[in-house]
Structures are given as C-alpha cells and as structure tokens.
Amino acid sequence: MxxxxxxxxxxxxxxxxxxxxxxxxxxxxxxxxxxxxxxxxxxxxxxxxxxxxxxxxxxxxxxxxxxxxxxxxxxxxxxxxxxxxxxxxxxxxxxxxxxxxxxxxxxxxxxxxxxxxxxxxxxxxxxxxxxxxxxxxxxxxxxxxxxxxxxxxxxxxxxxxxxxxxxxxxxxxxEPRKFYIDRYLQVFSKDSLKGMKIVFYQHSAVGRDIAVEILEGLGAQVIPAGRSDAFIPVDTEAIREEDLKLVKNWADQYHPFAVLSTDGDSDRPWLSDENGKFLRGDMLGVLAAKYLGADFAAVPVSSNDAVDIELKEKLKLTKTRIGSPHVIKAMLDAFDNGFKKVVGWEVNGGFLTQTDFQINEETLKALPTRDAILPLICALLLAIKEKKTLSELIDALPERFTQADRIKFPIPMQEFRKMSEKVIERISPEAKNIDQAYFDDRITIIYKEGEEKVLSKEEPLAEDLQIKKKQLEEIYFNSPGFKPLFGMIFTDGVRIIFKNNDVIHFRPSGNAPEFRCYSNANTQERADEIVTMGITEIIPKMEKGLIDVSLAWPDNAAKNYLKNPSFIDIKPQIADYNWGGKGKNAFIPDFLGITDWNKFAAEAWYGSHPKLPSLIEPLLLPLNEFIGCNDEIARAILGERIFRIFAYRQTLPVMFKILDAQKPLSIQAHPWKGLAAILNILDSENYPDANLKIEAQFAIDKGGLTMLNGFKPFEELKSDVPGFEQRYNELSKRTGGKKGILLGDYEYLFDLDKFLEVYLRTRKLTVSREIREELINQYAEEFNVFMQDKRNKWTFKEAFVLVDFAQALSKPEEERDEIIDKYLNMIYLNEGQGILNPADHPHSDISGKFIEVMSSGDDTIRAGKTTKLVDITALLASLSFKYGKPDVLKAQPTEDAHIESLISIPGLFNLQSIRLNKEEKVEGEVKDGFCMLIVMKGSIKAQAQNGAVTTRTRGEATIVPAILKSYSITSLEPETEVMRVFV
Structure with a gap:
C-alpha cells in the first residue's frame, strides 16, 4: 500500500x-x-x-x-x-x-x-x-x-x-560561529566603536549572542535587553507597536548611541537612533552602500523612492522583484558586466555583497546572502566618520516617507495563492510581458526584457492600458488625495505612481496568506494614510467576490483564528417576547436592517449567553460555541485576567441588548452572586445562570424611557400605597418599634438551612439530602453573613417595607398586580439618560426604546405583572429595601472629545458612547480584556495593529478580542455613533 x-x-x-x-x-x-x-x-x-x-x-x-x-x-x-x-x-x-x-x-x-x-x-x-x-x-x-x-x-x-x-x-x-565573528573582527579595528554605548534587543533572535560579541569586539559598550525564551516574530518590514515601545523605553533609560536588533534568524537588521526612532531597512542599506563606496546596487521595486534620490548620482541602481534570489540575480549580472563593488539589499534591511571589499587594508569577503551585522556596523561607522549622531545622519537623507502593512487572510496558503493571483490579474494589463507603463501625452511601456517602446493612444495595447488606468482611478483610487495615475510597475505585484508623487504598491506574500501594501509620499502622514486606505478599502474592494476578508473561516474556525487573529463580527439574535414591537411598529428589525421579520421583536442580544447567543458572521457560528472551543480561544478573546476571573468561559463577561418595550415588563430583581449560585442548583430551568447580574439602561430615542425603579421615598409610600400608613402605625405600636419582632415571620431569610426548607416547600421542589447538605456546606457562611449584614443595616422603616411588600406579593394575582407597582418610583428618562439596576434593585420597564448593558448573568426573579414565574421567597432574599429616588445617569466627558462615558463599574463593565464625523478616528486598547463595538448610527471601519480590518454599519457589531491589543475606529459617514462595551 x-x-x-x-x-x-x-x-x-x-x-x-x-x-x-x-x-x-x-x-x-x-x-x-x-x-x-x-x-x-x-x-x-x-x-x-x-x-x-x-x-x-x-x-x-x-x-x-x-x-x-x-x-x-x-x-x-x-x-x-x-x-x-x-x-x-x-x-x-x-x-x-x-x-x-x-x-x-x-x-x-x-x-x-x-x-x-x-x-x-x-x-x-x-x-x-x-x-x-x-x-x-x-x-x-x-x-x-x-x-x-x-x-x-x-x-x-x-x-x-x-x-x-x-x-x-x-x-x-x-567553527562556523567563530568564522562569522572573525569576518568582522579581522577587518574592522578593535577600537572602531570604542566608547559607543549600544542597546541590543535580543528577543529570540538566533544571532543575539553573536551580535553582542561582535559589537563588543569592536570596542562598543553593549547592553543586552529584552531576551526571550519564547519566540517573538520580529519583522523589520512590519514593526510591532510593542517592540517600538520597548526600544523607545530603552533609549530613554540608557541614552545609547543606537538601539540595534535583528529578526529571528538574524539576517535582517534593526537600527534605531539614540531617541529610539526606527530606520527602515531600505534606507539603512543606503547608509551601508555609502560607507562601502559601492558602484552598483540592486534593490526591490518596493524600496523607498528616497533610495533613488540619494544614490542616483553615486552608483548604478537597479530595481528587482521582491526576494533575495532576484536581488542576487541582478548582482550577478552586474558583476558579469564589470562592476567592481556590487551590493544589494532588501526593504527589510538584509544586506548582500557580491564582491570583496577592501577595508583597513583587509579583505571583507563577499557574502551574497542577507546579512544583518554588516549594515549595522557600516551605519555606525559612517556616523563616526561624518561626526554625527545617528539622528543627524538619518535627517540628512532625502525626505520621502514610507509605510508598509499587511492584511492577513485566514485561509490556507494554496487557496490564498489562487485568490491573490486573481486580484493582481484584475489590475494588471492583459499583455503579461509588460514590466512598466507610464501615461502622459503618449504611453511609454518597458517590457520585461528591457525594451522600451512609446505608443500612440490609438494603438490597441495603448487602449487596453488606458482602460485599465481608468478602471483603477474610478473604482479603487477615487478617495480624496489620489491624483491622476502616472505610472504602473508590474515587477512584483503592482506598484502605482500618481502625478503628485504618491506611490502605492500591492503585493501578495509568497510565504504567508497575506497581502502587503507599501507606500511612498512627501509626508509621513500621507504615507500612513495611503497604506491605511490600501489595507482597509482598496484591497477589500479588489478581493470582493473572491473571499470575505474579515472572517472567512472554514469548519476549524477556532484553529485558523488563532493563526490569523481578527475582529469577530457578530449578528445579534432577536428575542420575540410579546411585549416588543411587531409589524410597522417594530423598531429592532428596522434597526438591524431586517425586512422580513413577522414576529414580535422585543430585544436584540449582543453577546454569548447560551440562551440566545450572537452568531459569528458569515458562517453564523454561535458565539458561545466558538469561545467554548478550548481555553486557548477563550484566553485569546477574553484575555488572561478575565479568563481567570470568569470561570464560565463559554460566555463573555458582559452582554449588550437593545430593547423596544411597547407593553410593561414584569417587576423584577436579580439575585446577588451567592444566591444566584444556590438558585441555579435548586432550579436550573428557571435560573440557568450562577452569575451576578447588574445592569444599566439608557434611553436611545426622543420618546424616552418610562420605568418603575426602586422603592419610593417613605413619605410617598404612605400616601400612594393603600393602607400603608395605617399598617405602619399599627405594627410600630405592636412591636414597640423593634425590628426583630417585625421580621419574626421572615427569619428564614437570614439562615440558609431555614431558607432552603421554606423555599423548597413553597416552590414544591425536591432535592436530595446530599445536595442540600452540599449547599449548606458550600454557601451557608456566605449566605448567612450577607443576609445578616443586610438585616443589621435596615432601619425599622426599611424592614417594614419588606414586610408590607411581601404581604402585597402574597395576595391573589389580580390584587397583587393592581397594587405592587405603587411601591416603586415612576421614572422618566430623556434620550441619553440612564439608570443603574444593582442586583438587589426592583424595577420594571414600562415603555420606550433603550439599550441595556449587563454583567453576563441573566437570572431574573419576578414579582408579577406578567404570566412568568413569580418567586416571592427568592425575591425577598434578593431585595435590600432601600427606598428613595434612584440617581439618573448622564454621559460624562472624557479626555477625548469624541468619547463620553455612560457608566463604569470596575471589574464588571464599562459603557462609552463614541460620536464621530466622517473620517474622524479614535484609538483603543483592549490590553488584558476584551471590547465590543455596536454601531448605533452610521458606519465604521475598525483596524487592528496586526492588520486585521472590518467594516460595520447600523445595528452591526464586532468584538475586539484581547489578542488584537490595540485598534482604531474610523467613521465612514457624516455622523456615526458607536457604543463601546469593554471590561
């Protein structure tokens, strides 16, 4: 076989x-x-x-x-x-x-x-x-x-x-290790870097100790830093923000001449000046070529235009396809054509020498493969030779600015190759032997073999190129700032030059499923802007219809996601409770852009609660199932800290809802943490959560929100609740104002053993003796201390409210529902105003459209007004019976004028409102936690530091998992509002 x-x-x-x-x-x-x-x-x-x-x-x-x-x-x-x-x-x-x-x-x-x-x-x-x-x-x-x-x-x-x-x-x-070290120590003098302080970022680079030994051998004072046993993928073309921060911190701490490093196999250099500012590899190559006195250089087509400007009068410069084999081929051709000092380098800084160089009367042997150490040494020595700091040396280079980034595709490499070939094909001419095309009064083309030809605009090939040019300008480059297209280079991917000297270059990676985007511009801001548009707008347009950029996950979604982390776009599910809107009056389907909803629409749930989890788009995978795939996924989304705190890892620690109450909801409260766990064990069908639920509600339209919330002030209870004052006076007299006597019939609320006896009897539930004993062993101390503490804090008046409310709840259903709402404050919230509902707080929503953010628990203990379960015993154990008007929450300004804080409960959740005009942007960090963005108005594009990108519009949401660390939100419409929930 x-x-x-x-x-x-x-x-x-x-x-x-x-x-x-x-x-x-x-x-x-x-x-x-x-x-x-x-x-x-x-x-x-x-x-x-x-x-x-x-x-x-x-x-x-x-x-x-x-x-x-x-x-x-x-x-x-x-x-x-x-x-x-x-x-x-x-x-x-x-x-x-x-x-x-x-x-x-x-x-x-x-x-x-x-x-x-x-x-x-x-x-x-x-x-x-x-x-x-x-x-x-x-x-x-x-x-x-x-x-x-x-x-x-x-x-x-x-x-x-x-x-x-x-x-x-x-x-x-x-011997190979020693041989390589001697390559430098035998050519450069041992005091050539004498007195120079250098920080060397070692991370997991295989050549980290070799580099330190070479630099010290040349007289430098080297400070090794950032050594790591875990592998760190340092890419000198796509610098990680955390690496830049580390280097800046070391520059501030040690005041070195330079901060140096390499990538994983130490063939790509990293050079930062004394201020920690990073120099791109293509410009580092310029410094090395100048020091060596090269007469020929080969560089990739993606190199900074400043390379051409600086070296065009000093040596022969050739542009190649990206990859060291192409650079080496150009160097070999140059050597065959009689050049004596032949070098090449890549945008990543890897420096190659095709010929020997004489230095200090010694021979530096040719090394026609990427090397990191030589360009670093050359840059340092050039600074010494010109008596400049590195920043002064760099500032003297031409001011053309570059940026590079990449967008990752979470698909197999074989599938990506097919897709990327089609993308490049869309923006390339039909004639495959054209290397370059330039547009003016006539069209100039350069063939791959080197032949140059000028075409009149009437020739068939010229017409094809003009059609391609027009398509590019109208479809992909119609954003503000892009001027008419001047030239296109097809050497490796597609490099596009505009008449204002802007350059954008698209190229699929040959090693990983990702598209790279490069830019050149006259300012760093414009270079950054071009790459941002390339990653977030232009490439997604190019691939439209071929693959979904954001989340094209196959069946093994979790496994692929960890390899290519991205935003998690989610679709909320609708709860069709009969108090919600229906038909023409249904707000939620309209908000979500749903046109065929024919049921009630009461709530839209954004979260992973197993009762109604959001669905990951486009595969409609339940969010709770995805988070629950394994601990690694849960950690990637929640962050290590939240993962440890929230043991129930199949749910997010917070949930967001949009509600449309067109009929009154039940009066309800939520159990405190210990009680929630007890109720979950006793009656998991009605209490499926063992978790605390605290919620905040905010009105979201001009109609406001009408609600019952909290017990009225005592004087209002006396006047509004029939017979309340008379009963209070009688009980005060009968008990002598003693709280203990007043609460005699309710002493079971303050001892778990007695509570379980009453609860099981009144609810007609049965549990085994083992379960009851286990509950008492596990929760008795917490329950008894918590309830006794509440009891001790109550005044006689507050204890009376408990007794009177309990008696009202015990009346027949018709009498109960007629009277119980009279105990609670009637509150009206204007648009933007909110209210907090702690776990022990009775409340009921009467009418209005509003949002609700809550800790992930969803247990509700009801006191009537609906046909759902009324659990009086559990309700009494939940309530605190504090009375008075609740505080109305209002948006508070933050340091960023675009952001208002609606509520912040440390350890549970934070809710912010972000308002942006078109193209305005805010930055965000998830740090050791997670974040969810819900678009209330307009539309956004969100981009993470790893290149992940998504766009969301009204009613849509995306999760920013902890693994993405930092991100930005940009408005795509004149007015955009986003709710940001984070922990």
Whole structure:
C-alpha cells in the first residue's frame, strides 16, 4: 500500500526565499523528500559530489530541532554527511559554507510566526536562485514518487509522516560561529566603536549572542535587553507597536548611541537612533552602500523612492522583484558586466555583497546572502566618520516617507495563492510581458526584457492600458488625495505612481496568506494614510467576490483564528417576547436592517449567553460555541485576567441588548452572586445562570424611557400605597418599634438551612439530602453573613417595607398586580439618560426604546405583572429595601472629545458612547480584556495593529478580542455613533 493512502501530505512550496509552511504541514517526510530532491539536484548540476559534507543549522523555534533531524536524515540517505552547526544565524552558516565550498541548509521561518517554519537551501556559492527552483522541484517529485510507493513496512515514516526512529544530530561544530565573528573582527579595528554605548534587543533572535560579541569586539559598550525564551516574530518590514515601545523605553533609560536588533534568524537588521526612532531597512542599506563606496546596487521595486534620490548620482541602481534570489540575480549580472563593488539589499534591511571589499587594508569577503551585522556596523561607522549622531545622519537623507502593512487572510496558503493571483490579474494589463507603463501625452511601456517602446493612444495595447488606468482611478483610487495615475510597475505585484508623487504598491506574500501594501509620499502622514486606505478599502474592494476578508473561516474556525487573529463580527439574535414591537411598529428589525421579520421583536442580544447567543458572521457560528472551543480561544478573546476571573468561559463577561418595550415588563430583581449560585442548583430551568447580574439602561430615542425603579421615598409610600400608613402605625405600636419582632415571620431569610426548607416547600421542589447538605456546606457562611449584614443595616422603616411588600406579593394575582407597582418610583428618562439596576434593585420597564448593558448573568426573579414565574421567597432574599429616588445617569466627558462615558463599574463593565464625523478616528486598547463595538448610527471601519480590518454599519457589531491589543475606529459617514462595551 502506498504512503499516499494513509497520510494526507501538504507539499511545501518555494516562497521569496526558500521553502515555508505551517509547522503541522512540515512533516518529517515532507522535509526529508525536499532535502533529498535538493541534494540530488546539486549532484546533477555538478555543484557538489556524493559523500560531501553539508552544513546544517537552525533558529530558536520550538519546531526547528525536529525539522533539522528530518533534514539530516535526508542528507544521510542522499549519500552525504550532515554536520551540525548548531543554532546560529543564516548569514553565519552561509558564510562558513561558501568559504569552504560546501552546500548548506538553514532551518528557519525568519520573521514569520512560530506556527510556521522554513528550509533555506544554499548551494556552495550562495543562495538557491529562482532559476534553480524548477530543477529542484523535478528531483523532489521523483523522490516523492519513490517514497510514496513504499509499503508501511518499507518506509521510515509512520502514518503521520514522522520518523519512526529519529536520528541524532551529533555534536555541534562551533567553527562556523567563530568564522562569522572573525569576518568582522579581522577587518574592522578593535577600537572602531570604542566608547559607543549600544542597546541590543535580543528577543529570540538566533544571532543575539553573536551580535553582542561582535559589537563588543569592536570596542562598543553593549547592553543586552529584552531576551526571550519564547519566540517573538520580529519583522523589520512590519514593526510591532510593542517592540517600538520597548526600544523607545530603552533609549530613554540608557541614552545609547543606537538601539540595534535583528529578526529571528538574524539576517535582517534593526537600527534605531539614540531617541529610539526606527530606520527602515531600505534606507539603512543606503547608509551601508555609502560607507562601502559601492558602484552598483540592486534593490526591490518596493524600496523607498528616497533610495533613488540619494544614490542616483553615486552608483548604478537597479530595481528587482521582491526576494533575495532576484536581488542576487541582478548582482550577478552586474558583476558579469564589470562592476567592481556590487551590493544589494532588501526593504527589510538584509544586506548582500557580491564582491570583496577592501577595508583597513583587509579583505571583507563577499557574502551574497542577507546579512544583518554588516549594515549595522557600516551605519555606525559612517556616523563616526561624518561626526554625527545617528539622528543627524538619518535627517540628512532625502525626505520621502514610507509605510508598509499587511492584511492577513485566514485561509490556507494554496487557496490564498489562487485568490491573490486573481486580484493582481484584475489590475494588471492583459499583455503579461509588460514590466512598466507610464501615461502622459503618449504611453511609454518597458517590457520585461528591457525594451522600451512609446505608443500612440490609438494603438490597441495603448487602449487596453488606458482602460485599465481608468478602471483603477474610478473604482479603487477615487478617495480624496489620489491624483491622476502616472505610472504602473508590474515587477512584483503592482506598484502605482500618481502625478503628485504618491506611490502605492500591492503585493501578495509568497510565504504567508497575506497581502502587503507599501507606500511612498512627501509626508509621513500621507504615507500612513495611503497604506491605511490600501489595507482597509482598496484591497477589500479588489478581493470582493473572491473571499470575505474579515472572517472567512472554514469548519476549524477556532484553529485558523488563532493563526490569523481578527475582529469577530457578530449578528445579534432577536428575542420575540410579546411585549416588543411587531409589524410597522417594530423598531429592532428596522434597526438591524431586517425586512422580513413577522414576529414580535422585543430585544436584540449582543453577546454569548447560551440562551440566545450572537452568531459569528458569515458562517453564523454561535458565539458561545466558538469561545467554548478550548481555553486557548477563550484566553485569546477574553484575555488572561478575565479568563481567570470568569470561570464560565463559554460566555463573555458582559452582554449588550437593545430593547423596544411597547407593553410593561414584569417587576423584577436579580439575585446577588451567592444566591444566584444556590438558585441555579435548586432550579436550573428557571435560573440557568450562577452569575451576578447588574445592569444599566439608557434611553436611545426622543420618546424616552418610562420605568418603575426602586422603592419610593417613605413619605410617598404612605400616601400612594393603600393602607400603608395605617399598617405602619399599627405594627410600630405592636412591636414597640423593634425590628426583630417585625421580621419574626421572615427569619428564614437570614439562615440558609431555614431558607432552603421554606423555599423548597413553597416552590414544591425536591432535592436530595446530599445536595442540600452540599449547599449548606458550600454557601451557608456566605449566605448567612450577607443576609445578616443586610438585616443589621435596615432601619425599622426599611424592614417594614419588606414586610408590607411581601404581604402585597402574597395576595391573589389580580390584587397583587393592581397594587405592587405603587411601591416603586415612576421614572422618566430623556434620550441619553440612564439608570443603574444593582442586583438587589426592583424595577420594571414600562415603555420606550433603550439599550441595556449587563454583567453576563441573566437570572431574573419576578414579582408579577406578567404570566412568568413569580418567586416571592427568592425575591425577598434578593431585595435590600432601600427606598428613595434612584440617581439618573448622564454621559460624562472624557479626555477625548469624541468619547463620553455612560457608566463604569470596575471589574464588571464599562459603557462609552463614541460620536464621530466622517473620517474622524479614535484609538483603543483592549490590553488584558476584551471590547465590543455596536454601531448605533452610521458606519465604521475598525483596524487592528496586526492588520486585521472590518467594516460595520447600523445595528452591526464586532468584538475586539484581547489578542488584537490595540485598534482604531474610523467613521465612514457624516455622523456615526458607536457604543463601546469593554471590561
């Protein structure tokens, strides 16, 4: 039986630099097959001979050692010998192997998240080029066919594609590490950085100790900082906000000359000046090229225009497709054409040298693969040479500003490739051999082969290009600020140049399911704005009809979500209680944009309560089921702190409702925490929650909200409740004003054992002796202390209200419903006003449209006015019987003029109203918690720092989970109002 019959392999593919894939897809078998194919290819082209040594190293990811073992087995089974170079940087491994004339293999995912990894193959003279890939894949296919044909007994892999007997990597050869360090220490003098204080951000970079040793060897005073055992995906093209904050803090704390770092495999540099300000890699490359005196440079098409401006008079500059193999190919061509000092670099800062350089009468050997250390040293030395601080050196560069970001697609890589190809196809010319097109009185095109041609506007090709130009301007670039389109470059993705010198560049990643967006502009604000529009508006337009950007989750939604966190767009469910609106008078369906609702519509629930959970769009997955998938998902949404506090992890800690009361609701109260737990055990059908419920209500339209709330002041009770004053005087006289005598018939409320006896008898419920004993053992102390504390605080008048209200509740239904509302205050709230209902507070909504925010519990104890259960015993145990007019809540200003605080209850919930005009924006942080945004008016786009984006309109909501950390909200309409609920 062939191996394809008992595994389902995912074949690895080449990205911009090597093979990349999800760790779960990088089985031992897949890594083994690709490695054997690579070695067979090298042997076939004469790059290596059989039985040669191949050097192997890896980064610090958790999956790297396993993959190294699989690759080592592939090397051995190809007839070669694997030599373990340990955990060293990609340039260190490549440099040593090249100098020894040997091939090498680096296991690294570079800057991408830890759930992915990669294999970077190097020939003896340097990186595998794009021209090598077809030949490698041919040999890989041959090995794959052979391996799949093996029986279960013959193969060295189990049914999951893992080695049955992993081999040892053997001892680590430390010579490559020393060789790389000596590359710098033997060329640059040992005091070249003398007296320079440098902070080095180590995080989980594999070359973190090597870098410190080199810098110290050149005389610098190095302060290692931020070392991490957990992998941190530092990407020098998409800087994380938390990394920028760390670097700024170190700059403020240590006052260094510079803060330096690298990415995961230490081939991409990070340079920040003495103030902690980050310098993009393409501009760092400019500084390195200037110091080295290069006469040729190859850079990707996505590089900052300032590279051209600064270097156009100093050297020959060529633009390439993105990826080091393309840069290397351009450098090789330059060397063949007679250039003597050939360099190249990428936007990420990885710096390559195709030729040797003479420095201090020593030879710096060529290293035609990305290196992080050389450009950092060159920038520092150039600052010393020009007697400038780094900020002064950087400020002298041309002022063209850039930004870059990416939008992630939570779909498999294979599916993303198909989608992204279609997206690029939509905005590219039909003629596939065109590299560039420029529009003026005539149209100039440059073919991929380098030929330049000028077209009249009447020629068919020119007409096709003009139609494409018009479509782009009218469909995608009709936002304010974009001027007429001037040029398009199709070298890698699509780079669009406008007549005001704005530049936007779209390119799908070859390594991860994400679209990257780059910009160039005359100000940083405009560069930022262009990328924001690209990520939030233009790319979503491009992909419309191909895939839903926001939440295109397959069946394994939770698993995919953790790999690509995003906003969670939710659709509320409607409670069809008969006191709500119906037909033409139904407010909630209109608010939600529903045209075919023919039932009552009383409440719209935004939350995860299992009784009526919101549905995740577009798959309509119940929110509570999603949160309850596993603890990892719950933590991602709630944050660690809330996850620990709220043990009931399948529900959010807060719920938001919109209500339309067209008939009076029941008078009700909510149980305090301990009582809620007891009632849940005794009668889970009527009390499905074991959690506290505190709620706040706010009127949301001009009709206001009419409600009963809290007990009236005592003097009003005397005048409004029939017979109240007479009964009070009689009982005062009979008891001598003693509270204990007055409460004699209700002493069961203050002792759990007696309460359970009365409660079970009056409700005609039965529980086992074991359950009753367990309740007493677990809750007696809390119940007795809490209730006795309430009893001790009551005045005689307050105790009398309990007695009198209890007697009213005990009357026949018709008499009860006629009198009980007379005990409560009649309150009218104007639009925007609100009221807080603590757990012990009786209340009833009479009429109005309003919002309600509450802690997640939903237990309600009713006192009548509806046909639902009236539970007098539980109600009396809940109420505090404080009387008086409740406080009316009003919106309070915050530091941000767009935001008003409606209510804040520490530890439970916060509710804010955000009002924005078109294109106004507010920032937000979820920190260690979660947030929900409900659009009351207008529409918004929300964007997270990781590139996730969504748009929501009136009635729609989205959850900002803790894992997203920070986000922004931008209004898309002239007037927008958003309710923000957060914990």
């Amino acid at each position: 062939g191996r394809e019959n008992f595994i389902n392999p995912v074949q690895l593919r080449f990205g911009t630099s090597g093979l990349r894939g999800l760790v779960e897809s990088m089985t031992d078998m897949e890594c083994y097959i690709n490695t054997r194919g690579f070695i067979d290819y090298l042997i076939a082209i004469g790059d290596i001979k059989t039985e040669e040594v191949i050097y192997l190293a890896g980064d610090l990811r958790f999956s790297t050692e396993r993959i190294m073992i699989a690759v080592a087995k592939g090397i051995e089974d190809s007839g070669s010998k694997a030599e373990n170079s340990g955990r060293i940087s990609s340039p260190a491994l490549a440099y040593y192997a090249m100098q020894k004339g040997k091939a090498s293999i680096m296991i690294t995912g570079s800057h991408i998240p830890e759930d992915r990894n990669g294999i970077k193959y190097n020939k003896r003279e340097g990186e595998v080029l794009k021209s090598d890939e077809p030949g490698i894949l041919t040999h890989v296919a041959k090995i794959r066919k052979e391996e799949y044909a093996k029986t279960e007994e013959e193969t060295i892999f189990n049914e999951k594609g893992m080695l049955k007997k992993p081999i040892s990597l053997g001892p680590v050869n430390s």
